[in-house]
Amino acid sequence: MPSPIRRIFDPHIHMTSRTTDDYAAMYDAGVRALVEPSFWLGQPRTSPASFYDYFDGLLGWEPFRAAQYGIAHHCTLALNPKEANDPRCLPVLDELPRYLLKDGVVAVGEIGYDSMTPAEDTALAAQLQLARTHELPALVHTPHRDKAAGLARTLDVLRESGLPPAFVVLDHLNETTVGPAADSGCWLGFSIYPDTKMDPDRMVRILRVHGTERVLVNSAADWGRSDPLKTAHVADAMLAAGFEEDDVDQVLWRNPVAFYGQSGRLRLDATGPETQLFEGNSILRGGE
Amino acid sequence: MLTPLASLRTGLELRLTADARAWLHLALSEASGAGEDGPGGGLPPWERHFVTAGRRCHATEQQPGPSPDPVDTVDAVDAARVLILHAAAPGADAVAALYRRGSAGERRAVLLALPHLDPPPATEAALGLVEDALRTNDTRLVAAALGPYAAAHLDAHQWRHGVLKCLFTGVPLAAVAGLEHRAAGDGELARMLEDYARERTAAGRAVPEDLEHALRLARFDEPPARPARRPHPQDRTEGSES
Numbered sequence: 001m002p003s004p005i006r007r008i009f010d011p012h013i014h015m016t017s018r019t020t021d022d023y024a025a026m027y028d029a030g031v032r033a034l035v036e037p038s039f040w041l042g043q044p045r046t047s048p049a050s051f052y053d054y055f056d057g058l059l060g061w062e063p064f065r066a067a068q069y070g071i072a073h074h075c076t077l078a079l080n081p082k083e084a085n086d087p088r089c090l091p092v093l094d095e096l097p098r099y100l101l102k103d104g105v106v107a108v109g110e111i112g113y114d115s116m117t118p119a120e121d122t123a124l125a126a127q128l129q130l131a132r133t134h135e136l137p138a139l140v141h142t143p144h145r146d147k148a149a150g151l152a153r154t155l156d157v158l159r160e161s162g163l164p165p166a167f168v169v170l171d172h173l174n175e176t177t178v179g180p181a182a183d184s185g186c187w188l189g190f191s192i193y194p195d196t197k198m199d200p201d202r203m204v205r206i207l208r209v210h211g212t213e214r215v216l217v218n219s220a221a222d223w224g225r226s227d228p229l230k231t232a233h234v235a236d237a238m239l240a241a242g243f244e245e246d247d248v249d250q251v252l253w254r255n256p257v258a259f260y261g262q263s264g265r266l267r268l269d270a271t272g273p274e275t276q277l278f279e280g281n282s283i284l285r286g287g288e
Numbered sequence: 289m290l291t292p293l294a295s296l297r298t299g300l301e302l303r304l305t306a307d308a309r310a311w312l313h314l315a316l317s318e319a320s321g322a323g324e325d326g327p328g329g330g331l332p333p334w335e336r337h338f339v340t341a342g343r344r345c346h347a348t349e350q351q352p353g354p355s356p357d358p359v360d361t362v363d364a365v366d367a368a369r370v371l372i373l374h375a376a377a378p379g380a381d382a383v384a385a386l387y388r389r390g391s392a393g394e395r396r397a398v399l400l401a402l403p404h405l406d407p408p409p410a411t412e413a414a415l416g417l418v419e420d421a422l423r424t425n426d427t428r429l430v431a432a433a434l435g436p437y438a439a440a441h442l443d444a445h446q447w448r449h450g451v452l453k454c455l456f457t458g459v460p461l462a463a464v465a466g467l468e469h470r471a472a473g474d475g476e477l478a479r480m481l482e483d484y485a486r487e488r489t490a491a492g493r494a495v496p497e498d499l500e501h502a503l504r505l506a507r508f509d510e511p512p513a514r515p516a517r518r519p520h521p522q523d524r525t526e527g528s529e530s
Contacts, residue, residue: 009461029511056391059391059392060391060395060426061392061422061425062424063392063423064392064426064427064428097330098339098389101331101336101339101340102339103339103340103341103343103391103393104391123340177444196410264343265342265343267342
């Protein structure tokens with residue numbers, strides 16, 4: 001059982017791909033708020049309209065679903081690096097400004113590199129400027145392949161962009177990339193996965209070396225093999241390793257609140273599911 | 289006597305912080321001069337206010353976030369958006385675009401504003417928005433869609449399905465504007481309600497209290513002796529799911 005004071009903010013989770021059972025389990029584990037970044041859905045999109053329906057879902061249906069389980073839902077919007085390589089999807093960049101005004105949007109993201117192509121260079125630089133003009137933080141995905149080189153190139157583009165490091169989280173970091181990422185002054189994001197990226201014990205070792213400042217821990221759970229309770233598992237591993245409850249609260253609540261709070265758009269007053277029973281029912285039934 | 293919108297504005301101003309009140313005055317003033325593009329050809333200022341109301345329109349009391357109760361008419365953000373939209377008096381195409389490009393909160397505000405817009409929106413276009421909202425499973429949109437505009441304009445078939453959808457999704461029928469008038473003597477609605485009650489009963493589930501109320505109206509039975517207010521969610525039985 002989580003301790004009564006535990007509250008968790010998952011700063012990166014793709015709830016569109018998860019079930020209502022996940023929402024209920026997350027609530028039971030202490031999750032009270034989350035950020036859902038827009039990303040690739042597994043099946044490549046072929047038109048901008050497909051993105052707009054997805055963005056509308058992140059600003060409509062998904063927050064509605066989350067609220068029924070007592071969880072505050074926010075999102076980050078962007079043209080993701082993988083699909084920035086398909087010219088058919090590029091008009092999304094022209095529509096993003098009006099989407100980035102929306103109340104539930106707390107950052108531009110996920111942006112960054114996938115295969116480090118010229119098209120990705122262009123989309124990353126353009127969207128960092130959108131973050132500046134909308135006074136929003138940026139969620140920057142570091143590539144899964146050729147990660148260290150990808151991080152170095154990312155840091156170059158970030159410096160050129162003029163976006164302050166305090167407005168940037170570099171995500172999917174690991175032991176090999178945490179050093180240069182920390183030196184950049186950006187926030188440090190770690191995705192905890194069942195068998196790729198990071199695991200809870202490795203996360204704890206990094207926290208011991210780098211401390212708890214500017215660290216965000218997420219489950220990045222999506223349609224792949226992933227676990228929306230990994231944030232809670234990190235909390236357990238931290239306590240087992242001798243960290244205090246206050247350290248857990250800093251990493252798993254206060255840090256993401258501080259980072260995304262820079263948007264001025266966080267709403268952390270969602271009520272518990274016990275007061276929303278009748279709405280929950282429309283979901284529990286599985287929809288019409 | 290105050291018009292509904294004047295009451296809405298008065299009630300809203302009383303609830304706002306000083307900063308939010310100043311924002312509302314600016315937004316309404318800019319909306320009254322609507323039609324001008326924003327700097328650089330972006331959104332006109334009033335539309336920016338409409339979109340960003342959720343983070344500007346702070347009420348003095350602790351707001352419980354988006355109201356979990358679709359019958360809780362309008363929260364402060366809804367009210368501000370309805371007033372801005374009314375002041376801007378956009379054309380039918382602009383209203384439809386606001387809905388189509390809106391977040392769920394913005395869409396709800398467009399639906400709530402439909403009966404107040406001057407000039408009134410083209411009926412076919414406005415009904416298109418109502419019908420879109422009724423296709424969703426977002427109960428706050430469904431409830432807003434079944435307001436006075438739907439009561440006045442929605443055809444019988446869609447209106448009946450709207451009522452049934454409320455029962456399915458747990459939206460209290462108090463959200464359905466003009467229920468007493470439109471349900472009265474509606475034999476087809478009575479049949480649909482009876483079929484639904486039979487289905488619930490066959491499944492061993494409770495029949496929503498609201499269903500009985502609507503059924504009495506549709507059958508021209510005794511005047512209902514029930515409060516318009518829905519029961520508290522926690523009073524509902526486990527079987528009263530949608």
